[in-house]
Amino acid sequence: MTADQIIFLLCAVLILGSSIMVVTTRKLIHAALWLVAALFGVAILFAILQAGFLAVVQVVVYIGAIAILFIFAVMLTRKEMLDKGTQTRSNWWLPALLGLLILAGLVFLILGQPIFGRTAAAMPEGVDTLRNLGFALVSPDAFVLPFEVASVLLLAALVGAVYVAAGNNK
Amino acid sequence: MSIPLNWYLILAAALFCIGMFGVLSRKNAIAILLGMELMLNAVNINLVAFWRYLDPAKMAGQVFAIIVFAVAAAEVAVGLALIISVYRRRKTVVADEIDLMKW
Numbered sequence: 465m466t467a468d469q470i471i472f473l474l475c476a477v478l479i480l481g482s483s484i485m486v487v488t489t490r491k492l493i494h495a496a497l498w499l500v501a502a503l504f505g506v507a508i509l510f511a512i513l514q515a516g517f518l519a520v521v522q523v524v525v526y527i528g529a530i531a532i533l534f535i536f537a538v539m540l541t542r543k544e545m546l547d548k549g550t551q552t553r554s555n556w557w558l559p560a561l562l563g564l565l566i567l568a569g570l571v572f573l574i575l576g577q578p579i580f581g582r583t584a585a586a587m588p589e590g591v592d593t594l595r596n597l598g599f600a601l602v603s604p605d606a607f608v609l610p611f612e613v614a615s616v617l618l619l620a621a622l623v624g625a626v627y628v629a630a631g632n633n634k
Numbered sequence: 635m636s637i638p639l640n641w642y643l644i645l646a647a648a649l650f651c652i653g654m655f656g657v658l659s660r661k662n663a664i665a666i667l668l669g670m671e672l673m674l675n676a677v678n679i680n681l682v683a684f685w686r687y688l689d690p691a692k693m694a695g696q697v698f699a700i701i702v703f704a705v706a707a708a709e710v711a712v713g714l715a716l717i718i719s720v721y722r723r724r725k726t727v728v729a730d731e732i733d734l735m736k737w
Contacts, residue, residue: 466636468636468637469636469637469641472637472641476641476645479645479649480645480648480649480652483649483652483653483672484652486652486656486668486669486672487652487653487655487656487659487660487665487668487669487672492662492664492665495665495668496668499668499671499672502649502672502675503671503675506675506678506679509642509645509679509682510682512637513642513682513683513685513686514686514690515682515685515686515696515699517696518678518682518696518699518700521700521703522703525703525707526671526675526703526706529707530671530706530707530710533710533711533714534664534667534668534710534714536714537664537714537717537718538664540718540721541664541717541718541721541727550661551660551661551662551665552659552660552661553659553660553661553730556659558658559654559655559657559658559659560655560659562654562655562658563651563652563654563655563658564651566647566651566654567647567648567651570643570644570647570650570651571644571647574640574643574644574647575640575644577640580638580639580640580643581638581639581640582638582639582687583636583637583638583639583687584637584639584686584687584690585690587690588690588691591690591691593690593693593696596691596693597693597696597697600692600693600694600696600697601697601700606693606697607693607694607697610697610701611697611700611701614700614701614704614705615704617704617705617708618704618707618708620708621707621708621709621711621712622708622711624712624715625711625712625714625715626715628712628715628716628719629714629715629718629719
């Protein structure tokens with residue numbers, strides 16, 4: 465058991481524990497805060513995987529924007545379901561069973577493929593992943609078109625969100 | 635880097651299943667979106683792990699993860715705007731009670 469593996473296991477416990485709290489805790493504001501913990505664990509995983517840029521983007525975009533948006537939405541709508549009734553449907557055991565079945569199937573499939581047991585090769589010498597990523601995002605030979613499509617999608621979604629949430633559209 | 639690839643895959647599968655349980659079992663529409671975020675994060679873990687383990691010289695996995703980020707941000711913005719709009723008109727965020735278009 466090397467240091468890498470111990471860090472990974474601690475991180476996995478953080479992610480899975482806080483995501484279980486996200487889906488089971490009664491108070492939604494607590495669920496949103498547990499989501500922040502889970503997202504932070506995923507950022508640590510990205511750092512372990514040597515994707516430093518994605519780790520920073522995870523913290524800035526997910527924790528800094530999306531989780532805060534959730535907290536605002538919970539605060540705008542909280543009166544309705546706070547502390548009364550249950551938060552889960554009456555037949556919650558059915559999704560739980562389905563989730564366990566799918567998890568068992570996936571684990572069976574993953575462990576059945578010997579190629580997935582490999583460990584990572586060392587990062588090749590002289591490869592600057594951040595520089596490569598920057599070139600890949602703007603190079604016509606690589607991914608400039610998906611990148612631009614994603615930005616147009618984001619712009620359209622944000623304009624639509626402002627229009628829908630503004631509320632005075634008669 | 636002595637972690638086998640399948641540790642990441644199993645962690646992502648577990649995270650995906652937990653998120654799916656949240657989506658299917660919660661009543662509150664905002665909690666359903668929280669579960670969806672967990673599922674998108676599981677996908678991202680898989681993409682980045684495959685990038686690192688299979689082809690770190692090409693950046694396809696990381697670019698795909700960035701596009702998933704953008705789609706997640708768009709989904710959350712539109713979803714929460716719809717929920718707030720519905721809450722303003724009908725005073726409810728329970729997914730079962732938003733049944734105006736239910737046949």
